Structures are given as C-alpha cells and as structure tokens.
Amino acid sequence: MPVMSISRPKRIVVYVSEAEAKAIKQAAKPTKSASFLRRLGLCPPPVLVTHRDLYSHLSRLNKALADLGERYAATAPSSLLQDLRKLHQSNLEIQRTLTPVIQGEDNYDHQDG
Numbered sequence: 001m002p003v004m005s006i007s008r009p010k011r012i013v014v015y016v017s018e019a020e021a022k023a024i025k026q027a028a029k030p031t032k033s034a035s036f037l038r039r040l041g042l043c044p045p046p047v048l049v050t051h052r053d054l055y056s057h058l059s060r061l062n063k064a065l066a067d068l069g070e071r072y073a074a075t076a077p078s079s080l081l082q083d084l085r086k087l088h089q090s091n092l093e094i095q096r097t098l099t100p101v102i103q104g105e106d107n108y109d110h111q112d113g
Contacts, residue, residue: 012077051098058095062088 016024065088069081 012080014072014075055095055098058091058098062091062095065091 065084069084069088073081
C-alpha cells in the first residue's frame with residue numbers, strides 16, 4: 001500500500017522596508033503583464049533579442065542575486081543562500097556561453113566581461 005505524506009509549506013519571514021513591501025504588494029496584483037514586468041524592474045522583451053542584450057540582462061540579474069545574498073547573509077536560512085549561489089553560478093555559466101569569441105581563437109576560450 002502506498003504511503004502518502006503531507007508536508008506543510010514553510011514560512012520564511014523576511015523584514016523589508018515599507019517601500020519594498022508596497023512594491024511587492026503592487027507587483028502581486030498585476031493589471032497587465034507589461035505593468036507587472038515594469039514593477040519588477042524588467043521590460044517586456046523586444047521583438048529582436050541579441051546575444052549582447054541577453055548577456056547584459058544576465059549581468060544585471062547576477063548583480064541583483066549577489067546583492068540579495070549579501071543583504072540576507074546573516075538572516076536567511078543556509079538552504080536559501082545556497083539556492084541563490086546555485087542560481088548565480090548557473091547564470092554565470094549561461095553568460096559565459098554568450099560571451100563573444102574573437103575569430104581565430106579557440107571556441108572554448110571565453111572571457112568574462
């Protein structure tokens with residue numbers, strides 16, 4: 001007979017400023033998808049996306065992830081910090097694949113910019 005277990009969701013309490021709380025509440029109630037993205041500091045994707053655009057976006061995302069890790073280093077659970085580091089590392093790896101390579105160089109010789 002199969003055993004079924006029910007797990008309760010864990011609640012993580014993070015203290016934020018009043019302005020951050022307001023921004024989170026507004027972002028949680030989007031009227032349009034474009035408004036939702038703008039409130040999160042993102043823009044709807046353009047019709048044509050270049051490697052440079054994606055690389056730039058990943059750079060901003062990586063900086064934001066690093067800032068989050070530093071900001072909550074003392075208060076966040078270690079598992080959450082570990083997930084942030086994994087996401088940051090994953091984004092760096094993707095970013096490295098997008099780094100332009102000068103013709104004539106080995107394709108595996110990417111440089112971080």
